[in-house]
Amino acid sequence: MPYTMRGGHVPIRIWTDPAEVEPGALDQLRNVANLPWVHGVAVMPDVHYGKGATVGSVIAMRDAVAPAAVGVDIGCGMTAVKSSLTVEDLPDDLSRLRAKIEKAVPVGRGAHRTAVDPSAVPGLKERGWYEFWQAYDELAPVARSRRGRATSQLGTLGSGNHFLEVCADDEGAVWAVLHSGSRNIGKELAEHHIEAAMRLPHNQDLPDRDLAVFLSGTRKMEEYRRDLFWAQDYARRNRAVMMALTQNVITRYFAGKRVRWDDVISCHHNYVAEETYDGVELLVTRKGAIRAGEGDLGIIPGSMATGTYIVRGLGNEKAFNSASHGAGRRMSRNRAKKSFTVDDLIEQTRGVECRKDSGVIDEIPGAYKDIESVIEAQTDLVEVVAHLRQLVCVKG
Ligand code: 5GP
Numbered sequence: 001m002p003y004t005m006r007g008g009h010v011p012i013r014i015w016t017d018p019a020e021v022e023p024g025a026l027d028q029l030r031n032v033a034n035l036p037w038v039h040g041v042a043v044m045p046d047v048h049y050g051k052g053a054t055v056g057s058v059i060a061m062r063d064a065v066a067p068a069a070v071g072v073d074i075g076c077g078m079t080a081v082k083s084s085l086t087v088e089d090l091p092d093d094l095s096r097l098r099a100k101i102e103k104a105v106p107v108g109r110g111a112h113r114t115a116v117d118p119s120a121v122p123g124l125k126e127r128g129w130y131e132f133w134q135a136y137d138e139l140a141p142v143a144r145s146r147r148g149r150a151t152s153q154l155g156t157l158g159s160g161n162h163f164l165e166v167c168a169d170d171e172g173a174v175w176a177v178l179h180s181g182s183r184n185i186g187k188e189l190a191e192h193h194i195e196a197a198m199r200l201p202h203n204q205d206l207p208d209r210d211l212a213v214f215l216s217g218t219r220k221m222e223e224y225r226r227d228l229f230w231a232q233d234y235a236r237r238n239r240a241v242m243m244a245l246t247q248n249v250i251t252r253y254f255a256g257k258r259v260r261w262d263d264v265i266s267c268h269h270n271y272v273a274e275e276t277y278d279g280v281e282l283l284v285t286r287k288g289a290i291r292a293g294e295g296d297l298g299i300i301p302g303s304m305a306t307g308t309y310i311v312r313g314l315g316n317e318k319a320f321n322s323a324s325h326g327a328g329r330r331m332s333r334n335r336a337k338k339s340f341t342v343d344d345l346i347e348q349t350r351g352v353e354c355r356k357d358s359g360v361i362d363e364i365p366g367a368y369k370d371i372e373s374v375i376e377a378q379t380d381l382v383e384v385v386a387h388l389r390q391l392v393c394v395k396g
């Protein structure tokens with residue numbers, strides 16, 4: 001059940017005790033709730049301060065969108081799929097499987113690939129690639145010189161918080177799970193539009209420059225929507241390609257077993273959708289939140305070693321049909337680097353085949369909130385379908 005916070009011209013519904021939320025994040029939420037275009041604000045239990053807008057927030061606006069409130073990784077999200085393998089099929093030493101995944105899917109900063117030919121990726125269901133790349137030529141001029149990179153980065157994980165995992169659910173079934181977004185092209189488009197919005201006259205008196213909006217019916221909004229929806233599509237396709245490559249690695253690795261796969265679940269957690277509530281058409285921005293309409297499957301990851309939940313939405317309209325996108329950060333990357341050592345990382349990732357070096361200390365489980373409490377705080381938003389624990393975690 002949500003708390004209700006005042007301080008805006010619309011109430012802010014928040015699925016955690018506001019006393020537990022950083023003051024900086026509460027200020028961000030109040031600023032948002034005071035914008036004239038805002039229809040409602042829902043805040044998820046993984047809420048924390050974020051650049052532009054609070055992570056874990058759902059902002060529903062009438063005839064407006066704030067591009068900085070989407071985040072720079074447009075379409076960032078998760079994909080998961082269950083296999084017919086069980087933990088008994090897996091070898092004790094998972095390092096070879098991890099190496100094979102890392103070879104098939106480029107990971108880390110600057111990891112490019114030769115452009116993927118989607119028709120050469122067995123099992124990839126995504127269609128309409130020709131139209132997708134045709135639409136590229138209509139994007140904002142900033143995209144023009146970046147087409148080569150956009151092509152070569154499709155099917156790559158990226159770095160930092162993005163990951164690719166092999167997990168097991170409580171019944172022992174093996175799953176593949178991944179987190180990635182729209183790579184560099186999404187960031188270029190996002191930054192271009194954030195800048196463009198800030199220059200518009202109607203955005204000059206805002207409490208926070210990052211809340212600059214585009215207004216429906218204007219050319220700027222049309223240009224933004226074109227690029228936003230394309231980047232969201234790129235992110236979805238990027239995850240689909242990587243997931244198909246990962247499934248193929250696993251299928252080949254267990255060649256003697258005839259591996260079968262369920263349908264792939266995919267959800268964005270930084271994006272905009274057009275949705276109608278009580279007959280009002282709204283532009284709903286989820287930044288660090290997933291859609292949880294009635295029956296929607298979603299993915300809520302915890303951290304490198306605390307597992308992931310597969311959930312089904314309950315369709316709570318007070319939350320604009322949303323749920324949290326993860327556990328959320330307990331502390332900033334910098335504070336995590338100062339608070340933990342490599343020994344802590346080794347301790348906190350025991351039993352998981354993953355990086356245990358200083359380069360991922362800011363991703364240590366202790367830097368994130370407790371995923372169990374975050375799930376318990378949203379039993380009116382989602383129900384749990386499966387609980388996964390990681391066996392392999394590949395980080396960029
Ligand atoms: P974000 O998109 O905000 O960077 O991260 C989404 C969420 O993923 C975080 O809030 C955190 O709870 C979770 N997370 C971060 N790293 C990992 C990881 O390596 N594995 C899993 N399963 N979850 C993670």
Ligand code: MN
Pocket residue numbers: 076077179269
């Ligand atoms: Mn993300």
Ligand code: MN
Pocket residue numbers: 073076077162180181
């Ligand atoms: Mn991302």
